[in-house]
Amino acid sequence: MVKKILLLLLLLVAMVPSAYAQRTILFATDATWPPMEFVDNNKQVVGYSIDFLKAAAKEAGFKVEFKNTAWDGIFSGLLTGKYDAICSSVSITKKRQKKMDFSEPYFEVRQALVVAKDSNYTRLVDLKGKKVGAQIGTTGYFTIKKADGAIAKSYDEVGLAMEDLKVGRIDAVICDDPVAANFAMIKYHNDLKISAIVKTDKTEYYGFPVVKGNHEVLDLINKGIVAVKTKGIAKKLKEKWIGK
Amino acid sequence: MKKIDIGDGAAIPSPDDKQLLSAWWIAFVGTIALLIALPIYDPDTYGAVLAFIPDGIQVTFEVTILSIALALIIGLITGLGRISENRIFNLLASLYVEVVRGIPLLVQLFYIYFALGRIVQVPDIVAAVIAMSFCYGAYMGEVFRAGIMSIDFGQSEAALAQGFNKAQTMRYVILPQAWRTILPPVGNEFIALLKDTSLVSILAVADILRRGREYAASSFDYFETYTIIALVYLLITLILSKLLAHMEQRLNYYEKR
Structure with a gap:
């Protein structure tokens, strides 16, 4: 019995620091979209979106984890709560906004x-x-x-x-x-x-979709995006991954 | 209640029984009812999926029918090769079966379409049919072999004694009898092939599944889409299995008497 209580206490102690630790946000990514997100020769998910998000996480103080997910079904996984958000060059469209909340735009595409x-x-x-x-x-x-x-x-x-x-x-x-x-x-x-x-009538931007109504995660991501943009990190990343 | 022992033939309903409540009927009526009721219940989702996939159904049928026809021909040749006394013919047939059985169908599809695509380009449906029939031909070969071998050796002996040559013995004596044994497993392979054609959607062939995925990808109605897709496949295989059961019964007509 004493042992059990001790074990329980130990568990509690082990759990306390994690409550103060940084929030980890799980992102799904379809790493078949070079140079934005892809798997390199070391089997690591890399790319512009990945680096951008990592920089944003550092600025806003959260941790990111990636889950390589097939594109077809990536939104279904978000809607059913398999991960918190998507980092996969998702263009912000009206139809998608009906089902998910989007972060601030982080990249303009054509x-x-x-x-x-x-x-x-x-x-x-x-x-x-x-x-x-x-x-x-x-x-x-x-x-x-x-x-x-x-x-x-x-x-x-x-x-x-x-x-x-x-x-x-x-x-x-x-x-x-x-x-x-x-x-x-x-x-x-x-x-x-x-x-x-x-040619299109509207400019297309990438955003990070999150589960509708998940303001906690959305605010963290947005905070990071703003910092990455204002500090000029985005520009450097663009030179690194895309060039001119 | 009559007590039924394991192995008691009475436990298995005879195909002649006109049962209204057989599993087949429940599944069939249920599938049809859902396929009618769901689109009426919500025309904007279920109805829209159903309206989106008809050309996909056509493609699935095309791939299935062409593949099964080719697979039957390849299977017959392979089956004859596997029991042939001609060493080279026998070896080639066995080699083919060993190789094909050892590679997953999905990998074969990728191989024929993308790997061989670097050398010869065939249209997507042709690649799909080649891959499906190449794969199923090997399985059919084994079915044919087993069917032919199930015929008593006395039959060939008698035919040869009557002056038939080997080819005639096979054509007029063995194969007509072997059909009865071959048909049920061939029917199973037929249904399995139809279901496996859903794999060709990976080659961007616009079959039922690909059309469904396209619909779901733009509407996000995942539940509704895959419910309809599953029901459509189920309806097709249910009809097929009934047709095959009828064919089996007709072939077994004389044995029953």
């Missing part, structure tokens, strides 16, 4: 049209009746769906769409411009090119 090096497609209208690929459930995919007459093909990962474009099974891929640049200028620079930036 949709880029990636085509084969020898192709002449420069506008969405050129792609009437052509197969255009994108990652499932991304703003790139929704852009194709909105485009008149293009046949939308959805892939689990943007890399698979790029591979299909390289071997010639589809005619174009639409995705966020930093990712498009990574594939068209580094990985597949012999075969692919960015032919255009898709």
Whole structure:
């Protein structure tokens, strides 16, 4: 009996410091989106969004943990409470805002049209009746769906769409411009090119979605984002991961 | 109540029993009822999913029918190869079965589409059919082999004594009898293949599952979407299993007398 009480006390003592320790926030990330978030050769999740969030955490005083999660279903996991937030280049859209709360924007993106090096497609209208690929459930995919007459093909990962474009099974891929640049200028620079930036009426920004109504986590993240932006860390990270 | 012993044949209802409350009927009526009631209950979610997937159902059927037809042909050749006295034919067939059985279907799909895609480009549905039939051909081969071997050796002896050559013996004496043993497991493989076609959605083939995932990804109606997807697959396999049961019964017609 005494032993049990002692054990209980020991447990309590062990738990007390954690109450004062920094809050750990669990983020889901689909690390297949270079250079924003991807798995490097050391099997670590790295990238612009990851570094940005780590810097924000340092500024606002919380800890981050990442959980590599498939994109298709990443929102479902958030809605069912499997993690606190998502750090995965999520563009802030009206439809998504209905289901989740978004942090302050942390990055501005545009949709880029990636085509084969020898192709002449420069506008969405050129792609009437052509197969255009994108990652499932991304703003790139929704852009194709909105485009008149293009046949939308959805892939689990943007890399698979790029591979299909390289071997010639589809005619174009639409995705966020930093990712498009990574594939068209580094990985597949012999075969692919960015032919255009898709014009939209509204500017698109990345944010970190959290469970609707979770103000505690949202405030912490926002505090960090503001600090990272004002201190000029964001600019340095942009130079590191994206270049010009 | 009659006490039923283990192994008592009476425990298994005969297929001839016209039971209204069989498991099949409950599942079938339940599935249909849900597929009708849910879209009426909420047309904006359940109804919208159902309206989104018909071309996916068509693709699933295309892949299934083409794959099963090819797999049957490959399976018959492989099965004959596995019992062949021709050493090379036998070795090739056995090698094929060993290799295919040892690689997961999902990996085979990726291999044929993305790895071989670097060398030869085939359209996505063709890649899906090749991978599915290549995989299932090996399993079918084993089913055919077992079916052929289940026929008493006396049958071939008698046929050969009658002056049939080996090919004729196989064609006119062994295979027609073997069909009865082969059909039930082939039917199972057929249904398994139909369900496994959901794996081809990974190749961006717009089948039932891919269409459902596309719908869920933009609407966030995960529960509603996957409920409908599951019900649609269930309805298709229920109808298929009933058709196969009927075919089995007809093949066994003479044995019952």
